[in-house]
Amino acid sequence: MSGDKDHIIKSYDSELARLTGEIVRMGELSVTQLEAAIDVLDRRDERAAQRVVGNDDAIDQLEQEISHDVVRLLALRAPMAGDLRNVFAALRIAADIERIGDYAANVAKRSIPLSMMAPVAPVGGLGYLAELAAASVREVLLAYRDRDAERAYQVWKEDVVLDEAYTGYFRQLLTYMMEDPRNITPCTHLLFMAKNIERIGDHATNIAENVWFQVIGEPLNKQRSKGDFTSSPEMTKLGAPAM
């Protein structure tokens, strides 16, 4: 009997390790998608953009498989408190990665109509946002792999840099739109693409919160100001003057 129990515990641990590996790989795939989306935008390559959009199905599929693995893991052993935290973290982190993949695919999707328009100056600014977001996702995946709460906390804290860069870019886009009505349509695409990337950063902080909770057992303090600042009252000023 005790041999049986050892066997069950061992397979639980190895299942959990396999699950973590799957989730990290899925996360790396989502970062690659984001980088590919920016790359096709720079190259104005419509067919490559379609490929990025198509690849998102693979991430969705992985997320479904991970959910099934989680349930199998639960069936293997009625989990204890610490194990339950692992299981929840796996479910939630996989869901966040799936969302990151969706946002990356959206960026690629919007690069298709953009590639058919006359180039507009501020396209380049999007790459910087994407770099920040990709670095956050990579970093938080390592924190998850190594169960490193402190590393997760750093990612969480640094998201403000991406938020500020997004707000700056948003303002820049508005001025281009006000300058010349022909910029309005391409710039609305860039607005949505920038927003998608800012949301990827939010999902990296969600993952950081889940890693923290998994390791520490208590929620990360949510006092930090979050989200973008473009919906804050001060942005109303930009709408006031006629140009």
Added chain:
Amino acid sequence: MSGDKDHIIKSYDSELARLTGEIVRMGELSVTQLEAAIDVLDRRDERAAQRVVGNDDAIDQLEQEISHDVVRLLALRAPMAGDLRNVFAALRIAADIERIGDYAANVAKRSIPLSMMAPVAPVGGLGYLAELAAASVREVLLAYRDRDAERAYQVWKEDVVLDEAYTGYFRQLLTYMMEDPRNITPCTHLLFMAKNIERIGDHATNIAENVWFQVIGEPLNKQRSKGDFTSSPEMTKLGAPAM
């Protein structure tokens, strides 16, 4: 022993019924949030908007509790194929409702800066989109409550109406922006708000797909054209002419 087994099965069924009830209530709350968000926009009521934003925490909290209930349910009995479908549907539908709540809160959040700007004509058009989205969510919640695959399918099919209304509204906003640069900032808020509502419709169709799978055991055919059409190549034309 057989009495014990009956008892376990009974409590599993009653737990599942309770879970379904919780999810439907959570869904109703998210629809109420969307309607409140549009209402505060019409009344330009900043404090009411803040309340809507604050209420979103309650939905997030509910979703966390539902995830915990799902795991408790799994621990009660290693589920069979049909039960597993119920459990997955519950997890996924709760996650979709949580996203619907997020989008509703985003709509309310953007109504705050809008209420401080001079009113712009196309604000009214947002209400129609919200009505369509709210009706879809309400309808798919009933389909979920009654395990009614056909009703879910109707919601799924009808999402194209919201998509088309969104695309029309998006085009309308672009023309206002091109007409007068002072419209650009308020209209970018409206663009994001409209997109949030269009996404609520997408989550209603996700729920419909989960209801279908739960009842029928096979995925709903995904051939229907989905998403908004504003990132389609034909939208590039709008950017071409100088005005």
